[in-house]
Amino acid sequence: MGKYFGTDGFRGEANVNLTVEHAYKVGRFLGYYYGKNHKPNIVIGKDTRRSSYMFEYSLVAGLTASGADVYLLHVTTTPSVSYVVRTEGFDCGIMISASHNPYYDNGIKVINGSGHKLEAEVEQLIEAYIDSEEDYIPFATRENIGKTVDYAIGRNRYIGYLISLATRSFQGKKVGLDLANGSATSIAKGVFDAIGAKTYVINGEPDGTNINKNCGSTDMRSLQKFVLDNKLDVGFAYDGDADRCLAVDENGNIIDGDLILYLCGVYMKKRNDLANNTIVTTVMSNMGLYQALEREGIRYEQTAVGDKYVYENMLANGHSIGGEQSGHIIFAKHATTGDGILTSLKIMEVMLESKAKLSELCKEVNIFPQLLVNVKVKDKKAVLSDPAITDLISSLEKELGKDGRILVRESGTEPVIRVMAEAKTDKLCRETVEKITEKIKEQGHVI
Template sequence: MGKYFGTDGFRGEANVVLTVEHAFKVGRYLGWYFGQDHKARVVIGKDTRRSSYMFEYALAAGITASGADAYLLHVTTTPSVSYVVRTEDFDCGIMISASHNPFYDNGIKVINSAGHKMEAEVEEKIEAYIDGETGELPLATKENIGRTVDYSAGRNRYIGHLISLATRSFKDMRIGLDCANGSSFAIAKSVFDALGAKTYVINNEPDGTNINTNCGSTHINVLQEFVKEKKLDVGFAYDGDADRCIAVDENGNVVDGDRIMYVCGKYLMEQGRLEGNTIVTTVMSNLGLYKACDKIGMKYEQTAVGDKYVYENMMKNGFVLGGEQSGHIIFSKHARTGDGILTSLMLMEVILEKKQTLGKLADEVKIFPQVLKNVRVKDKKTARENPAVVEAVDKAAEALGSDGRILVRESGTEPVIRVMVEAPTDEICEKYVDSVVDVIKAEGLTE
C-alpha cells in the first residue's frame, strides 16, 4: 500500500485528506503519463456525493492541461467505468467515489485499460508526483491542450450490456431495489424494468449528502423491512458506487456475499461452467460457506481482503467466480470488478432457471456467528506484530480449534486493526475477540 493509494484508491474526507489539489495532480500525471506518444483518452465517472463535482472538474482540468482528453460519464457506477474503459479503447478510467463511506468522504479510483484497478507501480509514480519528487510536468499548449467530452452515451451502452446478459424475462417477478441514494439510482431500475420485472425502488433520490445514510448494502435492515412489507420475491441493495450487492430473500432474510457466491457457484458447477469447480474467497468469508462447499465438493481459494486480490487470483488461475462477504462479487466472464447490478442479474438467472426461491437456494449455507471489532491504533504494523498480541491470537486459535477461527488483520484504508472471531455462539465470539482487544489496549497500542 502506498502513501495515498490504499487497497481501494485514494480515499478520505473531502478537502481534508483528499483535496482538489490532489485531484488536479492525479489528472495532470495521468494525462501526461498516458499521452507521451499519442493523444490520451481518460474516462471519468462519479457517484452522487456533493464533492464529486468538485473532484470531477479538478481531474478534468489536470488531464486536459497535460494534453489528454477527458470523457465524462457523469453520475454512474464503478463497474460501468471499468466496462467502458476496456470496451471503448480508453487509456485509463477514473471513478470518483468513496464507495460505502459517509457522504463527506470521497475517493479517486484509477482503472487501467483492461478495466481493473491500476497497477501499484503507476499509483506509486502518481504519489511521487503529488509529493514533488519528480519535478514539474510540461503543460500542453495551443492545439495540444486537451478537451472534455460529454460521454453519457458510454453509460447507456453499459445499461444495454447488462440487459443483454439476462437469460429470461423477469415478468411477474416482484423485485425490490435499494439504491443507497448513490450511483445505481440512474441505472438499476432501468435494467429491471426493461427485463419485465415489477420493480419497487427505495433510496433513489440523492441530494449530495444522503448517499449510504441509513440505506443500501451497509444498512440492509431497511430493505429487509421493505421486502416483507411489500411481499416481494427478492430484494437487492447496493452501496454508493454499486460495486457491491447484498440480497434479501422472500422472507426478509439477508443473503450476503458468501451465500451469493455459494448459490451462483453451485449453479455454475451443476452447469459445468465453474472453472476448476472453484470459487475465490477472501480470509473474511464465513466458516459456514466453506463447510457448505465441502458438502457439495465445491473447492475454494482464499486471498487477502480486497476484490483486487480476488481478481488477481481469478486471472492467474482462470477462475470465473469470486468475491467478498461484503457483496463485492466478480463474474470474470462479464466484468473485471465487483458489479452489484450484474450480481443481481446472475442471482435472478439461478432463481428463474432452477424455479426456486432465493431463501431455499441460500438455506444450504449455515452462517456461523461472527463478531468483528475495530481497534484504532497508533501504528498498524507495530500493533499486529506485538509479541503479546501474537500470543493472545495464538491462544484464541488453539482454544477455538476446528469449530471456529480468529482473524486479526490491518485495515487497508484506516489506522485500524480488525479482530474477527467465528464460533458456534455469539458468546464464544465475544470472549475471544475481547481477549485480543484487551491485550492491544493493555499494551498501549491504541490511538
C-alpha cells in the first residue's frame, strides 16, 4: 500500500485527509497520463455521500484542465463504472465512494481501461505528483481544454445488461432489497421490477448523510426483520457503492459471501461452468466453507483480503468465480469487479433453476463460529511487529490447534487492526479475540 492509495483506492475523511486539492491533483495527473498521445475520455460515477459532489467537481476541474473530456454517470455503482469503461472504450474510470465506510468518509477509486483497479505503479506516480512541490503538468489551452458530458445513458446501458443476464422471470417471487441509502438506489429496484419480481425496498432514500447508517450489508438486522415481517422469499443487502451483496434467506438467516460462493460454485459445477473446478477465496473465509467444498470435490485457492487480489488470481489462472466473506463476489464471465446487484441476480438464478429455497441451498455448510473485532491503532505496522503481540498469537494458535485459527491483519482502508478468531464455540472465539485486543491495548497501540 502507498501513502494515499490502499487496497481500494484513495480513501479518508472528506476534507480532513482526503481533500478537494487531492481530488484536483488526481484529476490533473490522470488527464495528463492518459492524454500523452490522444485526447483522453474519462468517465466518473459517484455514490450518495454529501461530499461526493464536491469531489466530482474537483476531479472534473483537474481532468479538463489537463485536456481530458469527462463523462458523468452521476449516482451509480462501482461495477457500473467498470462495465462502462471496458465496453465503451474509455481510457479510465473514476468512482467517488468510500464503499461501506460512514458518510463522512469518501474515496477515489480509479479503474483502468480494462475495467480493473488501477495498477500500483500508476498509483505511485499519482502519489508522487500529489506530493511534488513543482506542478510539472502543463495546462490545456484553447480548443484543447476538456469538456464535460452528461452520460446517464451509460448507466442505463449497464441496467439493460443486468436485466439481460436473467435466465428466468422472477414473477411470483417476493424480494426484499436493502439499498443502504447508497448507489444501488439508482439501479437495483428497476432491475428486479423489470425481471418480474414483487420488489420491496428499505433504506432507499439517501439524504447525503445516511449511507450505510444502520443498514445495508454492514448491518443486516433491519433486512432480516423486513424479510420475516413481510414473508419474503429472499432479501439482498448492498453496501454504499453496491460492489458487495449479502443475502437473507426466507427464515431470516444471513447468507454471507462464503455461503454465496458455495451455493453458486456447486451450481456452476453441475452445469460445467466452474472453470478448473476451483473457487478463489481470501484468508478470511471460514473453515466450514472449505470443509463443504472438499465434500463436493471442489478445489479452492486463498489470496490476501481484497477483491483486487481475488481478481488478480482469477485472471492469472483462468478461474470463473471468486470472492470474499464480506460479499464481494466476482463472476469472471460477466464482470471484472465485485458486483452486488449481479451477485443477487446469480443467487436468484440458482434458486429458480434448482427449484429450491435459499436455506436449502446452504444447509450442507457447517460454519465455524467466528468473531472479528476492529481495533483503532496509532501505527498498524507497529502492532504487527510487536513481539509481545506476535508471541501471544503464536501461543493461542497452538492452543486452538486444528479446531480453530487466528488472523490478525491491518485494514487496507482504515487505521484499524482486524482481529479474527475461529473456533469450536462462540465462547472460545470471544476469549481468544479478547486476549489479543487486550494485549494491543496494554502495549499502548490503541488510539
